[in-house]
Amino acid sequence: RKEVEQDPGPFNVPEGATVAFNCTYSNSASQSFFWYRQDCRKEPKLLMSVYSSGNEDGRFTAQLNRASQYISLLIRDSKLSDSATYLCVVSNQAGTALIFGKGTTLSVSS
Amino acid sequence: DGGITQSPKYLFRKEGQNVTLSCEQNLNHDAMYWYRQDPGQGLRLIYYSQIVNDFQKGDIAEGYSVSREKKESFPLTVTSAQKNPTAFYLCASSIAGGRMNEQFFGPGTRLTVL
Numbered sequence: 001r002k003e004v005e006q007d008p009g010p011f012n013v014p015e016g017a018t019v020a021f022n023c024t025y026s027n028s029a030s031q032s033f034f035w036y037r038q039d040c041r042k043e044p045k046l047l048m049s050v051y052s053s054g055n056e057d058g059r060f061t062a063q064l065n066r067a068s069q070y071i072s073l074l075i076r077d078s079k080l081s082d083s084a085t086y087l088c089v090v091s092n093q094a095g096t097a098l099i100f101g102k103g104t105t106l107s108v109s110s
Numbered sequence: 111d112g113g114i115t116q117s118p119k120y121l122f123r124k125e126g127q128n129v130t131l132s133c134e135q136n137l138n139h140d141a142m143y144w145y146r147q148d149p150g151q152g153l154r155l156i157y158y159s160q161i162v163n164d165f166q167k168g169d170i171a172e173g174y175s176v177s178r179e180k181k182e183s184f185p186l187t188v189t190s191a192q193k194n195p196t197a198f199y200l201c202a203s204s205i206a207g208g209r210m211n212e213q214f215f216g217p218g219t220r221l222t223v224l
Contacts, residue, residue: 004152032210033118043154044199045214087152091210096160098141098213102152 002026004101006088012107017078021104023071023088032091033064035073037084038103045085049072078108113137114216116148121221122190123130123195131186131219133201142184146170147198159184160206173201188221196223 012023013019025033033050048055049061050071061074071088085103092099112136123129135142141160145153155168159178173192177182184203188195198220202213 032212034212041198043218044210044215052185068125096154096166097158098210100145100153102150 003099004090006086006101006104007103008104010105010107012041012109013078013079013109014110017108018074018076019078019104019106020075021073023057023073023101025051025071025088025090025099027093028066028069030090032096034100035060035062035071035101036087036089036100037073038087039084041047044100046074046083047086075106077079078106080108080110081100082106083108114201114203115121116216116219118215118219121219122222123221125223126190128187128189131149131188131199131201131221132201133184133186133216134182135184135201135203135216136182137179137203137214139214141180141201141204142178143166143184143202143204144174144176144184145200146201153200156186167206195221197221 004025014051017029035047036044038044039045048057054063061075085105087103088101089098116133143158144156147153154170156174157176159165165178175187200218201216204211204213
């Protein structure tokens, strides 16, 4: 299994749709989990941290299932401005670095 | 404003030349990182430093070198030994600690070898 695996997409959805991204990770010792957003030819920006209890930030909800080593991101009421690549990110076993997935591309159309 | 700056934004280099990419942060972060991103690929870790005067190799350190003489600065040198240096280079920083904290990125440098 790859260290961090994501469906590359692209996911093409209309405005207002709900879309979910999934991610699996291989190292059961990982302690930190994040979702980043990367716009075309720009740097990644932190979208949200992911906690075991799940967390929500406006239209975005992140879930973590440690037993299945699975992370999800749900975007409700999609906006045109949500179009970007979403990176699933997990800490390494030593807790000294982050491992980035290749990203899932979202395209929201009007 | 606090943040991370990288310069230059675009860099062109002839084969066989060494080039140094700048990364500066004023966030008072202890840890700094260098990544490389190729088209359609994820970020790959080149080097990282958790404290001044100390750094470790990442997954793809061959052909690269770094220094960490000041907390604010973590320059990356791409040497002529790097066989395929054309890429998007990203610098990041984070608060060091036992738990891996979120990283914040600079705007990146696009290096093209002619």
